[in-house]
Amino acid sequence: MPDTRVMSGRGWPFDPDRGREDHGFFGPDSPTWKVWTHPTALIGFQRAVTLEHFDPMLAAAVADADGIYTDPRGRMDGTLSYFLIVAVGDGRTAVETSDLLMRVHAKATGIEPITGRRYSANDPAGQLWIHVTGWHSVLKCYEMYGPGPLTPAEEARYWADCVVAAELQTCAPEDVPRSRDEVRAYFARVRPTLCTSERALRGMHYLLRTEGGKGRWPLWAGSRVMAPATIASLPTWMRRLGDVDQPAVVDRAVAAVARRVVRRLSSAKVEQAIVERDLPLTHAVLKWHFDNPTALRPETVTPAQARERMHAAQA
DSSP states (O other): OOOGGGGGGTOOOOOTTSOOOSOTTTOTTSHHHHHHTSTHHHHHHHHHHHHGGGSHHHHHHHHHHOHHHHOHHHHHHHHHHHHHHHHHSOHHHHHHHHHHHHHHHHTOEEEOTTTOOEEETTOHHHHHHHHHHHHHHHHHHHHHHSSOOOOHHHHHHHHHHHHHHHTTSSSOGGGSOOSHHHHHHHHHHHGGGOOOOHHHHHHHHHHHSOOOOTTTHHHHHHHHHHHHHHHHTSOHHHHHHHTOOOOHHHHHHHHHHHHHHHHHHOSHHHHHHHHHTTOHHHHHHHHHHHHOOSOSSOSOOOHHHHHHHHHHHHO
């Protein structure tokens, strides 16, 4: 196995040889573990990184960094693995990874060319958009193409978990939606601030249908297989804003096929095999998760407790 601790140029502190110290923030009985480790999370992730470009500041940051074009596999692997580490990793690893990501983002600043305003990848409003669209997209695709809706109790807990996970980013937990209705209200509130540009549309369409090239053909094929299902999960206004609409008959056909395919792929071994080649760090996190169902301390922790333990380990 390659050294996943330095994969994607990010130097993630994730160590696949280290056991699970605790059950992280959510634990094995949580809907978060169930939803984020289901194969439908791959479709939800493509949905989330596409929607990221609706925020003009984030679109400028992505375009200026140019990473999705020069190293699409590495960038997507690093981003998805971060979400997974927060969702299912132990507390110390999640906090260490988040701290590193914040330091990387602190360097990502510049000028948004349309408004002339300065952007920062750590801006709380942008971080909130990334966070909400990520957690919402993964749940949406789990419902559409996987086992279906969570129970009311599970859904309430899922959104409570979403608030906890937000503590690892710069957005304020009190701004994070706590229910499906609050997610809808959030989208309605920020919608007037969303837009697309030539660079944003390029990024969105590239993530939906990544270009081929040396070492990229599996990613080229995989992105195109998932794209119609991703688009089918979007509301009409998002499709029109992103210029990614498709006929309703395609939506129905794609949804039916996607559900059948997902049922065939819904096992831990198959899911790991799907991501092993093109998303090695994501594969390592998933393998570690499934190989370590129990923890040294079989308990959940808060981000504050995890940070205390991290500092104690570093002392």
